[in-house]
Amino acid sequence: HAGHEMGAMGQGAASLPEGEALRALPPLANEAGRPGLFKARLTAQSATARFVADRDTPILAYNGTSPGPLIEAFEGDRVEITFANRIGEQSTIHWHGMPVPADQDGNPMDPVAAGADRIYAFDLPEGSAGSYWYHPHPHGRTAEQVYRGLAGAFVVKAKADPVPAAYGDTVLMFTDLRLAADGSMPDSTMNDQMNGRVGDHVLVNGQKNPKLTVAMGAKRRLRLYNATNARFLRLVFANAVMTVIGSDGGLLEKPVATDEILLSPAERVELVVAFERPGAATLTTLDYDRGWMGPGRPADAGQTLLTVDVSDAPAEAMPPLPERLRSIARLAAPTVSRRLVFTETMAMNATGMEMGFLINGKAFDMGRVDIVAKAGEPELWEIVNQADMDHPFHLHGTQFQVVERERGGRVSKPPYLAWKDTVNVARGETVRLVMRQERPGSRMYHCHILEHEQLGMMGIVDVQ
Ligand code: C2O
Ligand code: CU
Structure with missing residues (x-):
């Protein structure tokens, strides 16, 4: 992929190990001890990651991991999360997409000072099930803090979920990494400021092209998150059949078959993917021209994000996806x-x-x-x-x-x-x-x- 090697990208890019088993995001343990309440602590701090052998990469992490722990709560729950800011500069936690009160939104007007703690508390209304996420939002420092590792998924589960449990429920959080030869993440350049930082490697749950193994005929529910600063992900799934079942804010009314997904920065999509033929099924990027102001537009094409090994052994019969998932109210005529x-x-x-x-x-x-x-x-x-x-x-x-x-x-x-x-x-x-x-x-x-x-x-x- 000549285009990928050109320009600022690709030069001196370290190569990352591929093909390790996909790691599920570590769940954030609920300390509440009673139903209806989700209570936990998120500490933002410096950490290191091993992207390449023998070299530690300094990153920022929530509770030591990047992406941060997966938060799973139910609609109707009360959420109380204590944020401990230990990154040495002001930060916040913004609950991206979630219907939280303005004073719990973690926006730039409401910073948490370096070294301070604060509690974010809000209720998850009925009907709010969906694929949300959390990330810092301090004035002038959001891009840097997110790019260095501070982002996590927040899944609000429905009490009555129409999607068969046999499909599982897997979050795939995409982030973007650029590594210098010494294993560090280089500072952003002028071009990065104009275009947004686009790294050399798209990672899934912190791994490059990890592997998932499924039986032939299996269906999987996948929640795809674009948590990159600036990369547009135009995605195809070779040797698999994709059906869109949800968007940023929960399920669609009915499933929609699709060949291709465009996920711009911060968007999410929920899919059911069917693996009908044995062999490798690969989730890969196609080029997408999002415009570019400087020299050398980064070519996004040809990265394999995930490889699914589909075995010959047939899966147990999968229950069908219902034809109707929910109803969505049309908003009244805007005034x-x-x-x-x-x-x-x-x-x-x-x-x-x-x-x-x-x-x-x-x-x-x-x-x-x-x-x-x-x-x-x-x-x-x-x-x-x-x-x-x-x-x-x-x-x-x-x-x-x-x-x-x-x-x-x-x-x-x-x-x-x-x-x-x-x-x-x-x-x-x-x-x-x-x-x-x-x-x-x-x-x-x-x-x-x-x-x-x-x-x-x-x-x-x-x-x-
Ligand atoms: Cu104002 Cu995901 O942010
Ligand atoms: Cu923009």
Whole structure:
């Protein structure tokens, strides 16, 4: 893959061992000792990882692991997590996609000082089952802290789950790694700031191309998480059949067969994958042109993320997936509509070219409210990308429904109704979405290429 070797990527890249058995994410133990409460502690601290033999890589970790421990709780549960910040600078835990009150959201206005502890407490409402995640969100340091290892999965389970338990339930969290020859993770470059950091290796649960073994005819429920700072994952599964069953915010109404998935930074998808033929089934990346401002766009193509060994021995008969998974309420006709325009700017300063990433012509200002909204009121947001790169749009506080996309004068409807908290807005594209913020307080919206968020592509909606 010549393209992959070019540019900043690939030069001096260490090679990582592949083909080890896939490690499940370590579960975060519930210390509550009574049903209905999930209580635990997450300590962020420096740690080391062994990506290559004989070399320790300094990383940041929650409870010593990266990705962090898997949190599994049930809808209806109360959650109380004590966050101990031991990374030597301010941080937060943001509960990405989760319906938590504004003062428990871990946004940049509410930092946890170095060395301090704080308790995050919130309830998981009925109907909130879905694939969420957690990561730091401190002002100006989010990209760095996430890239060095601070991110974990938070799965809210349904009390009555229509997906057969025989499929299992496996989180695959994708992160992105660049290693210098000495085993360290190099500092970001100017190009990284513009494009977002894209590493040389996509890891799954911290491993490069791990192996999963299944019997022929098996079906697996897989939750795919794009926890990279900036990499677009366009995925195909050779020798397997993919069915989409869920999005960022839980199950779809019905299963949808698919050949290919585009997962932009921070998006999640739930799949049922059927392995019908013996041999190797591989989850690999295809190239995706997300636009690029500097020399050498990273070629994403041709990485194998996961290899599934499908044995000749037939699996026990798998129960079928129900034709109907749940119903999703259509939001009432929006009474308010807003337009958010994403642009990039370039300016020369003393040290060279500097880029700005703006929404409606403004860079993020923590002291400024950009939008005032009313709790409970349905709104239409039109996200217009006039920039030269794709920007995945993310909103805090609630999930939304994409109603329409428009590009080059062509309007299209999404193929299915889904709850989302992150949606890619391709360059030149307009995405229209509807949502309703239920709880008062200040909420962030931003590009989830974390370097862009830091360079200004973020705003505040104050819900009253
Ligand atoms: Cu996943 Cu405001 O972030
Ligand atoms: Cu962006």
